[in-house]
Amino acid sequence: MARDLGERNREWFARYKDDVKKEGKPFFPRAMLHDTIMGLVTILVMIGLAVVWYYDADGTEPGILGPWYTEPAEPGTTDFIPRPDWYFYFLFYLLRIFEWPETVFIATVGIPTVALVLLLGLPFYDRRPERRPSRRPVAMVAAVLTVVSMGVLTWKGATATEALGSELIELVPEWAEEQGFADDEQAVAGADLFAVSGCLNCHTYLGQGSANLGAPDLSAVGRTNDAAYFVQYLANPAQFGNTVMGSYSYLGQENLEALGAFLEASKGGG
Template identity: 25%
Template sequence: MHRGKGMKFVGDSRVTDPASRPKKMPKDYSEYPGKTEAFWPDFLLKEWLVGAVFLVGYLVLTVAHPSPLERPADPSDTAYIPMPDWYFLFLYQLLKYEFASGPYNVIGSIIIPGLAFGALLLVPFLDTSKERSPWKRPLPTGFMLLALAAMIFLTWESVANHDWVAAKAQGEIKAPVAKVEFDESSEGYQIYAKASCISCHGNAFEGGIGKPLIGLKYTADEIVNIAHEGLPGGMPGGTFQGTDEELHKLAEFITTLQPEGK
């Protein structure tokens, strides 16, 4: 306030009439075809409504059909074949192929998935088109369809293969057993019976706990080496009960076991 100038008052916005305040209006998007709707609250409200419908439907489905749970873990059950969750089954199946398993495990577990997911991540940078039609965007559309088809196929293969292996382990599916003619009085068979090989590989070499010994593609020296060192995921090493001379005779005998008709 200055002398001779009178007195002036400044209004406080906190005590003004709410009706006189300017309303917050959404921006005008009319210049952008297809985007004439305000994000808040119009578009976001629709998103919430759609999400609520799916959430309620998911909860109803969960209550009506609970997730199947397997029996408690039993370490004594050697026939049980564990499986990962369904969203990892396509990667699980990939590791079963020869080019992505064993010595090439790095290819199946890191390189192939890394290239696939890396290609999907690069799609937005490789395709900068503003078109929305999938037919006018062949590159990203092709990548997505290829990835989806691969995941569906590998998932289906994993489930089908697991069911077959589980049925085979439970004895529901029996693989044809090759037969071989041999002389039980021969020295090789006597060593085979004496060394308790029968308990794992069967009386007629048909297999059991261990693999069949008919038609093996191993030399005698390789069989001796397997008896000493074992096979990864299969026969343990050092299980032969006998001398080295008996082991070599047994290995020579096993190489003569060829299926009938061959």
């Protein structure tokens, strides 16, 4: 290279300043006025859509922009699979590649942080004035790799299938077999709920879960009490002297009865 980089940069900078003087438009007030007008238009459109949506729909009757709501949320549901919006699928899939808990840090903090720092640092380490894509092989390869990897991750995230709620739910058929309640639909539904409601964070059941806060193993709890008792117990554990376990009354009576049937059917197997 005949000339050093600093000299060339100064030359380009002078040319840039010249251009600005000749053809540039001042940031204040021109650009700011445009931004303000465009911002106002966007907000007004949003308010307009909200007003049309609200007044065109009537409670449960849908309008042209959809209903107020579809159906009340069901806190006890066991067949809802939580998924992010599509533009987060790439992050969502990263979380499946790096698994909890050993490597999850790489996906949640590591990779996104490195990418952001690289992006923020771009003006500081990419200082050549050259902008033609054919003369910037490193930047072009990096850009293509980014787009391709995000595309692949988004695709994988979009087509990934999920175990229902949690992996524990896959054990329900095994439990039903061992405890002999496979033909009892209500008990199986209760077992599904049991698997996804966090009970196994404190209780153990047929070797699963972890024993915490003094919670007993529930594999054979059905030997000592019946469904009606468990329904009352789950609705208000404090009444039975259990101040560790929260109330599960929010699950609703039907779900509590399913849990009760499941617990009653849990007689230790064998």
